[in-house]
Amino acid sequence: MLLTKPIPDLNETFQSYVIRLARFNHYKFEHWSLYLSQESVSYRGRTKSDRDQLSNFVHQSTGMDDVLQLFDQWMFFEEGKLYFDYKAIKICPACFAANKNKLLAKWSFRNYVVCSEHSCLLVDSCTNCGELITERCIHSLRCSKCDFSLEDLSNKKIESDYFSKRINELIDNGLLEERDVLIDELSWQHRQIRAMSFLVYQDDSKFWRSKRNYSIEQKHEHQSAIGKLLENPELLLQTLSAYLESKFEQGETDLGTALIKFNRYLANESCPQLIFAAKKLINSFPFDESQTAGIIWLSNLYNIEKSTFKNFVQLNFECLLFKNRVISASHAAKVIDAYFTLEQLGALGVNTIN
Numbered sequence: 001m002l003l004t005k006p007i008p009d010l011n012e013t014f015q016s017y018v019i020r021l022a023r024f025n026h027y028k029f030e031h032w033s034l035y036l037s038q039e040s041v042s043y044r045g046r047t048k049s050d051r052d053q054l055s056n057f058v059h060q061s062t063g064m065d066d067v068l069q070l071f072d073q074w075m076f077f078e079e080g081k082l083y084f085d086y087k088a089i090k091i092c093p094a095c096f097a098a099n100k101n102k103l104l105a106k107w108s109f110r111n112y113v114v115c116s117e118h119s120c121l122l123v124d125s126c127t128n129c130g131e132l133i134t135e136r137c138i139h140s141l142r143c144s145k146c147d148f149s150l151e152d153l154s155n156k157k158i159e160s161d162y163f164s165k166r167i168n169e170l171i172d173n174g175l176l177e178e179r180d181v182l183i184d185e186l187s188w189q190h191r192q193i194r195a196m197s198f199l200v201y202q203d204d205s206k207f208w209r210s211k212r213n214y215s216i217e218q219k220h221e222h223q224s225a226i227g228k229l230l231e232n233p234e235l236l237l238q239t240l241s242a243y244l245e246s247k248f249e250q251g252e253t254d255l256g257t258a259l260i261k262f263n264r265y266l267a268n269e270s271c272p273q274l275i276f277a278a279k280k281l282i283n284s285f286p287f288d289e290s291q292t293a294g295i296i297w298l299s300n301l302y303n304i305e306k307s308t309f310k311n312f313v314q315l316n317f318e319c320l321l322f323k324n325r326v327i328s329a330s331h332a333a334k335v336i337d338a339y340f341t342l343e344q345l346g347a348l349g350v351n352t353i354n
Contacts, residue, residue, distance in 0.1 A: 005024075012105065013073060013105050017070055019138050029139040051072055073086070073105075082190055084108050085124070089103065089138060092115035092118055092120060092122055093151055094115070094120075094155075096151060111223065113163075113164055113219050114160040114165075116160060118157075123155050131144060133150070156217070161220055162227020162231065191265060195265040195271045198261045233276065236274070240274075240277045241281060241284075244258055244285065253290055255282075255291065259278070262274065267303075282336070289328060289330060291330070292322065292327065295325060298332060302336060313335060320335070
């Protein structure tokens with residue numbers, strides 16, 4: 001029986017509200033979890049049906065209609081486990097105290113690492129002993145290891161990164177209310193981070209690959225570097241050019257092979273800024289005659305039907321073809337420009353180029 005029924009805050013998570021119910025009604029966290037499992041489903045249920053059932057049970061138990069509107073990151077576990085934090089809880093200590101010990105929904109987003117209100121890094125561990133912040137800590141309001149108050153945790157003042165700012169702005173504009181739009185946005189962010197990471201850490205030895213030891217401060221550094229590339233097309237082009245040059249110096253001669261780590265992101269508009277930079281690279285990079293570009297690779301980059309483009313090159317630039325598969329990279333821009341010029345004229349099937 002629940003004697004105290006706090007009012008849900010639509011800025012908090014469902015997880016936060018359930019923990020507050022236990023605290024307000026003087027349940028130990030373990031006993032509260034057991035009670036929910038016996039009366040409804042496991043508090044840690046990960047399927048959408050389990051989360052719906054648990055939400056409905058809490059709604060019926062409290063009579064609070066807003067319970068059904070609370071954001072629940074566990075609802076996305078099956079399709080979005082890469083986009084939210086599930087192993088630890090991040091908080092801004094100042095916001096946590098000011099909001100009466102509630103967990104704000106935006107803290108659950110994996111890419112949200114800087115508090116938009118206080119311009120400081122979120123924390124996911126006790127700054128006194130290093131123990132991770134868990135649900136038990138949120139319930140007791142203290143570190144489970146050293147008993148340090150969560151409201152007194154220290155944090156680092158820092159400038160917000162591209163992804164933290166973007167998430168905050170989108171949430172302010174109602175992102176949490178549109179499930180499909182939310183997943184599309186987080187999927188887009190994930191692709192940008194994966195793709196740009198090859199440029200930010202070209203030596204393949206930086207901390208971003210060691211996920212288990214990836215601190216919030218390191219993630220902020222990582223996301224800040226990627227954000228600079230996304231916001232500055234000229235910097236992105238320069239960085240991609242430097243990457244390509246390093247691959248050629250290592251002995252690569254084919255453009256597609258040199259950029260093989262990016263190929264999955266250079267098709268179907270999955271990373272528009274990167275695609276734009278790659279196209280500019282073809283027009284500006286000082287290729288030599290030994291360096292080539294594959295017909296299929298170019299057709300993927302420019303979203304051209306493969307057989308149509310291959311026939312066009314065979315008909316108009318046969319002298320540049322090697323084994324019907326590649327052309328000289330130094331002539332790629334000329335070939336592409338000619339293709340789109342003839343496409344506009346409706347003359348792709350005609351040999352009009354000498």
